Amino acid sequence: MDGTLTPPEVIDRLRETFPELTAVSASGVVELLLNSGYVEDAAAAPPDEFSTAEQERYSRNIAFFRRVDLTPRAHNWEAQVRLKHSRVLVLGLGGTGSHVAWALAACGVGRIHCVDRDVVELSNLTRQVLYRESDIGRAKAEITVARLAEVNSSLAITGERRTVECQDDLAELVRGFDALALCADEPGGRGGIRVWANRACRAAKVPWAVGGYSGPLVSVGVFDPGSPCYECLSAGIELTLPPGVPVDLGGPGVIAPSAGVSGHLTAQAIISLVTGIPAVPGGYVTGVNLVAPDQHVYARHPAVPDCPVCGDLRPGAGSTAP
Template sequence: MRLPRVKAEHLPHRYGHDRIRIGGSIYGVAGEITDPDGYAWAALGAMDGTRTPGEIAGRLRRLFPRLTDEDAQGVVDLLLTSGYIEDAGVREPEELSPDEQDRYSRNAAFFRRTDLTPRPSSWEAQIRLKRSRVVVLGLGGTGSHTAWALAACGVGEIHCVDRDVVELSNLTRQALYREADIGRPKVEVAVARLAEVNSSVRITGESRAVESEGDMADLVSGFDAFAMCADEPGGTGGIRVWANRACLAAKVPWALGGYSGPLVSVAAFDPDGPCYECLTANVDASLAPGIPVDLGGPGVIAPSAGVSGHLTAQAVISFLTGIPERPGSYVTGVNLIAPDQHVYTRHPAVPGCPACGALSSEPAAGPSPAESTAAAPATT
């Protein structure tokens, strides 16, 4: 790092005489440094983008004569690897035009705040998005919001797939369509509207059904991530199992978003597992024999469709950018009429899983009833 500078989103604050709070108050991002001698505070104050790491270490030696050269450099090196520092000496990326840098400036601020992995440029996450190719299957309540969010964020290529036409009942929640679009193929409308959202993104589409595991394998091949926003054909061995196996084979991360009444969730699957079939096996094991899961039918309003789509887009963006570095496989969501019922679980791998085998995973508690229901939400 040539010219270290504390990220503007992570300016430090001192509490008492021996503690530093850095990273603001964002859960999972902020950190606290114990600094009884003031070394870290002095080093952070010198990291303003005008000094090299060696000059900062020399400044510490002058301020604190009892520090050795090795100890002063150690303080600097520790802060440089914390994720709260960026390099002010990095040139603006040539891969992003001035207009793109203006368009995505808020994206860059978001990624600087949430990313604690030291990177050569604060624009690296945006560049990764620009280089990425994503397929969105299903352009209904969840999928229309997912596709819009990915286009708005600057994913380089988005391929949209749906077999339906726009209907009047879609307009309560499906963000890309208007009354004048009724009767038109959803793909046709979505491709045109997304191009209006972001002309620098390549938007393609096809109006088709996915009717077999082979169809799914063809669909995800060559893409960097897959947003699964369709639920037909359902049932055991249906479209979600096809997606699971196709994505495992192609090493493509994927996200399954949807809603069950007010319960909105997304399940995200890393190609290293655990997989979708591990998740459903764990859910089935937690239920009393012979008692089916009631997913609540087709009830949905615009907010529940929107939240599910944006959770799905966020899961895809995390996979593409590496922020967080290894999100892994998980289920998360919220009950819109009981927001204290936050859904979050990481299901363990199932030994002998027919799809991914006995991949290891972090130990995880069994899902709550709300989490069980969230495993396979409706997505229309």
């Protein structure tokens, strides 16, 4: 089943090789394989929009998507096409964000806009992968744009040094993008930047992911317009904690591995959101504890009945929360 034979010809070949197979059984085997998503037309050429160099560059991406994608598609470049046409906003270019930005550029996200208010400091160099000692004092956004262009010159990489001060600022930023990677943690707490992102993205119907670390605990929250929101998830987690203990997905303690894992978990979430591979609904947080491998973080909660953000998920409001 490499594209050189039609399905009826494959069935005939099967029956020649295995005479005990009936026509019905052989047809069933072929149909099962076709529907599995693991069989493709090897004769199908990559889309014309990919140059010879891009075909070589992304060959390992294609092998990855072929392995994990179980949906039959017109050609095995569909996920890469979606990446090439996607527009992603990366907000925050520190420990998590620098790894996110690099991973998205390496994978071939067509347009990446990088936003951060800070300049590079010496203490950043333990974990923020895009910066060098010679960059100290320079704006992170400026450096990131230049470094990503060296990683993948075929992309549209832009950036700006900017402070996000309110929900309206975030709403302005996410407009026109297919996904947000939130890698900034200030202002934190109730009513902080994660709540701004939750509400701005929900209003704009933009999926988003937020990565963080607290010492060795690394996590990512993933949200899309059709699933319970960040505030519902936080409320659900709070119910499982002793009174007065806040939900905290971040903290100052970090080394290079925890920043890297955080960034790559977040990048993988963004890639899944824009390609649909795998098609996992959002509204969850997942992660790992790097010093306790048996501790896997995973939480998902239904929409809170009186949530002002996901009121569309209330029963009778046109959708049902998963």
